[in-house]
Amino acid sequence: MKFIRVNMSDKSSAVSEVPEQYLGLGGRGLTSTMINAEVPPTCDPLGPDNKLIIAPGVLSGTTLVNTSRVSIGAKSPLTGTIKESNAGGTTGATLGHLGITAIIIEGQAGDGELFILKIDGQGEASLIPANEYQGMRTYALTEKLLEIYGQKNSVLIIGPAGEYQLASASIQASDVDGRPCRAAGRGGLGAVMGSKGIKAIVIDREGKDTDAVADPEAFKAAAKDFAQAIKEHPMTGQMLPALGTAGLVAPVNSMGAFPSLNATNGVMTGWEKISGEALAELIAKRGGNPSHLGCSQCIVRCSNEFVDAEGQFVTSSLEYETIWSMGGMTGIDDLDTIARLDRLCDDIGVDTMNIGVGVGVAMDAGKINFGDGAGAIDMVDQIGQGTDFGKVLGNGPDAVGQLLNHKRIPTVKGQSIAAYDPRGMQGNAVTYATSPMGADHTAGNVLGEYVSGALDPLKADGQVEASRNTQIAMAAVDCTGLCLLASFPLTTPEGGGAFLKVMNAKFGIQLGPDDIPAMGIRVLKEELDFNQKAGFTNKDDRLPEFFYNEPLPPHNKTVLISDDDMDGALKF
Amino acid sequence: MKVRVKLFGPLPQTIPGYNSRNGLEINIPDGVTINDLFARLEIQEPEGYMVAMNNMVIKPTDIIKKGSVLSILPRIAGG
Numbered sequence: 001m002k003f004i005r006v007n008m009s010d011k012s013s014a015v016s017e018v019p020e021q022y023l024g025l026g027g028r029g030l031t032s033t034m035i036n037a038e039v040p041p042t043c044d045p046l047g048p049d050n051k052l053i054i055a056p057g058v059l060s061g062t063t064l065v066n067t068s069r070v071s072i073g074a075k076s077p078l079t080g081t082i083k084e085s086n087a088g089g090t091t092g093a094t095l096g097h098l099g100i101t102a103i104i105i106e107g108q109a110g111d112g113e114l115f116i117l118k119i120d121g122q123g124e125a126s127l128i129p130a131n132e133y134q135g136m137r138t139y140a141l142t143e144k145l146l147e148i149y150g151q152k153n154s155v156l157i158i159g160p161a162g163e164y165q166l167a168s169a170s171i172q173a174s175d176v177d178g179r180p181c182r183a184a185g186r187g188g189l190g191a192v193m194g195s196k197g198i199k200a201i202v203i204d205r206e207g208k209d210t211d212a213v214a215d216p217e218a219f220k221a222a223a224k225d226f227a228q229a230i231k232e233h234p235m236t237g238q239m240l241p242a243l244g245t246a247g248l249v250a251p252v253n254s255m256g257a258f259p260s261l262n263a264t265n266g267v268m269t270g271w272e273k274i275s276g277e278a279l280a281e282l283i284a285k286r287g288g289n290p291s292h293l294g295c296s297q298c299i300v301r302c303s304n305e306f307v308d309a310e311g312q313f314v315t316s317s318l319e320y321e322t323i324w325s326m327g328g329m330t331g332i333d334d335l336d337t338i339a340r341l342d343r344l345c346d347d348i349g350v351d352t353m354n355i356g357v358g359v360g361v362a363m364d365a366g367k368i369n370f371g372d373g374a375g376a377i378d379m380v381d382q383i384g385q386g387t388d389f390g391k392v393l394g395n396g397p398d399a400v401g402q403l404l405n406h407k408r409i410p411t412v413k414g415q416s417i418a419a420y421d422p423r424g425m426q427g428n429a430v431t432y433a434t435s436p437m438g439a440d441h442t443a444g445n446v447l448g449e450y451v452s453g454a455l456d457p458l459k460a461d462g463q464v465e466a467s468r469n470t471q472i473a474m475a476a477v478d479c480t481g482l483c484l485l486a487s488f489p490l491t492t493p494e495g496g497g498a499f500l501k502v503m504n505a506k507f508g509i510q511l512g513p514d515d516i517p518a519m520g521i522r523v524l525k526e527e528l529d530f531n532q533k534a535g536f537t538n539k540d541d542r543l544p545e546f547f548y549n550e551p552l553p554p555h556n557k558t559v560l561i562s563d564d565d566m567d568g569a570l571k572f
Numbered sequence: 573m574k575v576r577v578k579l580f581g582p583l584p585q586t587i588p589g590y591n592s593r594n595g596l597e598i599n600i601p602d603g604v605t606i607n608d609l610f611a612r613l614e615i616q617e618p619e620g621y622m623v624a625m626n627n628m629v630i631k632p633t634d635i636i637k638k639g640s641v642l643s644i645l646p647r648i649a650g651g
Contacts (some may be wrong), residue, residue: 235647239581239648247648250580453622
């Protein structure tokens with residue numbers, strides 16, 4: 001259980017035991033608690049006082065399936081709030097195997113200085129000058145780094161966007177195949193990494209220093225039961241392996257809540273061409289892999305390997321949110337173009353969601369036409385080239401809207417909404433407005449309540465409570481390193497029971513069902529506290545005006561949640 | 573009365589000759605509910621599916637309207 005602190009101002013690093021005040025924390029619980037404790041809330045996110053904290057979950061590195069998520073936290077240059085963004089691939093498990101609880105990057109390198117941070121098999125850190133890699137896109141550099149340091153490494157890497165310190169810059173993470181196609185996408189953490197002077201972090205995957213499990217026998221038995229629950233749940237056992245998250249295109253359009261053409265319609269004309277069904281069929285026909293293993297110890301296999309008409313690899317994994325942002329919001333109904341845009345974003349190192357929405361805003365403003373695939377590809381490529389427009393697009397939809405004097409900009413606190421229109425899913429309106437992270441879907445997606453028929457998505461009733469409960473649940477899950485998708489079985493008695501037993505066996509404690517939400521509330525309180533000190537008030541917990549004034553076809557609803565009700569969502 | 577039914581997930585494979593572009597056009601009596609439709613289409617485990625009628629999520633006991641487009645989808649949520 002160690003911390004590695006790296007100071008980029010004097011290029012020193014130090015390994016220590018985890019300080020007492022942070023014991024028992026992991027993932028988002030650790031990053032948010034530390035950011036709130038150690039980062040001045042009014043600091044410049046791209047300055048020396050911000051910290052970039054990389055933390056696996058408390059279960060990462062154990063033998064439990066689907067626990068290889070890594071949380072990355074900082075003050076966000078996009079939103080100005082606290083931010084946690086998590087990524088899949090191999091990094092979470094890798095850090096767990098090294099017994100590393102967090103890597104904390106502090107200070108700032110000098111102008112023009114660029115480094116690789118290397119963590120070896122003993123968990124020792126070193127900084128290696130990397131100026132020769134300046135400007136390199138992530139795929140080429142990841143390949144090079146794995147050649148130099150060996151294939152058995154996890155890589156966290158920024159592309160040109162992070163080096164330009166653009167507010168939508170991502171930190172890409174390598175998957176099981178060594179491709180930088182997983183992402184800590186949201187919130188501009190790639191810009192923070194770039195501002196510190198780090199181009200990539202290369203971490204040895206062969207650590208043998210996993211934290212001890214308190215009761216190994218009980219852990220093994222409970223882990224087996226949890227894996228069973230995953231296999232038996234229809235979502236994780238059947239749908240996700242078959243269609244991936246792209247399987248959401250059909251239900252969300254069928255509900256009239258798929259924000260299309262810059263959120264002017266809830267159904268996209270031609271959505272069937274870019275659905276999960278269409279994607280799986282196309283990939284299979286071309287000899288790609290529609291049920292690809294992307295992350296360590298995953299038994300869901302929601303990932304895919306998209307190939308072109310000649311069977312050549314294009315991108316992995318093409319997800320629902322990217323299909324929405326690059327297809328729904330832009331009117332591009334061609335999977336090849338969308339796949340290419342996904343690859344471009346991963347290569348340049350930007351959040352596909354913020355960028356797709358930015359392109360949608362640009363189209364709505366008339367810069368290019370909706371549906372212009374070649375035009376969209378050119379715009380996104382400009383981010384990598386560092387043109388003036390490219391930098392604006394890389395800074396997010398607010399920047400695009402300001403440049404083009406356009407008023408319909410679907411963001412909250414600078415971060416774009418996700419693939420669920422708040423007018424068509426009123427609970428997601430609450431999450432977008434009130435999440436400490438800005439408009440966010442993984443923070444608290446209420447979709448499940450609508451799909452099960454428990455709640456009416458078009459009425460205000462019950463939405464605040466549903467959003468609150470799911471935000472609390474997700475904050476807890478985000479501490480563990482467990483993949484969001486593998487958290488669905490937690491709602492069944494078998495899955496929920498097995499998970500509690502896993503946690504208790506790991507730590508030698510006796511958590512009950514109420515302790516999990518308590519963990520989530522603790523995390524949210526830290527985040528809300530930071531944001532308040534950073535200057536945010538309830539006035540910032542509102543959606544853009546057009547969501548309240550422009551009815552969304554086909555249901556023609558606006559956001560129905562009152563300001564007072566929004567303010568009650570996260571009152572603890 | 574005629575309605576159009578679109579199927580998703582594993583369902584298309586259960587209907588020989590199902591065309592995903594057009595879906596299934598079927599003739600049903602007035603007053604038929606979603607539950608009745610599941611039985612008619614021989615859908616196993618209907619609780620595993622969500623139904624949208626003209627872009628609204630509806631309950632299994634709801635009555636189907638004339639000329640509707642119905643989508644039968646596996647219950648799925650994600651990110």
